[in-house]
Amino acid sequence: MARAKRSGRRSGKPDTRSEILSAARTLFAAEGFESVSMRRIASEAGVDPSLIHHYFGSKDDLFMASIELPVDPGVEIEAALKGNDIEGAGARLMRAFAAIWDGPHHDKMIAAVRTMLSKPGMTLGMKHIFQHRIVTTIERTLGDQIDHVNLRANFVATQIFGLVVVRYVLELEPLTSMTVDELAETIGPTVDRYLTMPVEHLER
Structure with a gap:
């Protein structure tokens, strides 16, 4: 019997990081840093919020990565x-x-x-x-x-x-x-x- 496909949010995969960054850039640009939550970004990217912490750590770190500032x-x-x-x-x-x-x-x-x-x-x-x-x-x-x-x-x-x-x-x-x-x-x-x-x- 074939296994049923899993539903719900995606777990980590090779392009998860880029999808999170894309969602973060869109939301930060539209609404600003303070107004956007990590959970909101995760929802936009279609991933579990824990993956944002896994790939980026804090919201500050995600923001720095989203604007591609190479030096803090x-x-x-x-x-x-x-x-x-x-x-x-x-x-x-x-x-x-x-x-x-x-x-x-x-x-x-x-x-x-x-x-x-x-x-x-x-x-x-x-x-x-x-x-x-x-x-x-x-x-x-x-x-x-x-x-x-x-x-x-x-x-x-x-x-x-x-x-x-x-x-x-x-x-x-x-x-x-x-x-x-x-x-x-x-x-x-x-x-x-x-x-x-x-x-x-x-x-x-």
Whole structure:
């Protein structure tokens, strides 16, 4: 007697990962990171939710994979700041961040950012990267050294975002032709000011 075909959600198979990524990209682009649940993505892909955790781990990791960002900026930022004094943090931060963009994954990084900036839904993805991979990493790494860390981290994020847009998307000179060390030496002191200047008058 022939066995009956199994019904229900699919188990893992060679193209399961790509199907999950496709569903995630569609939903993230249409509704943004915060509004889409792992269960919703699994339903769209027609797979069991456990397979998302199997292939990608967390929702953050799935998002990073879905936008094909080859480097996690949070990891690089934490490495630049962790275990060091606050003095000179701005230069270290800018050197690490610029090195990501000037590195071997330059083209993929630019393509991902252009995609996020050109699609309204994916703009929320850009917000997620800056909020959860940059701002939160700065807060977690420097929170025991500075006050008003969330406010300061947001100030730093404005500098990073401006650098990405002006140097790598708009490619404005002479900023585009500056070396990573020149960027760090020039922009670093501004970042240091954001991290150390008195901000009590801005407290809400």
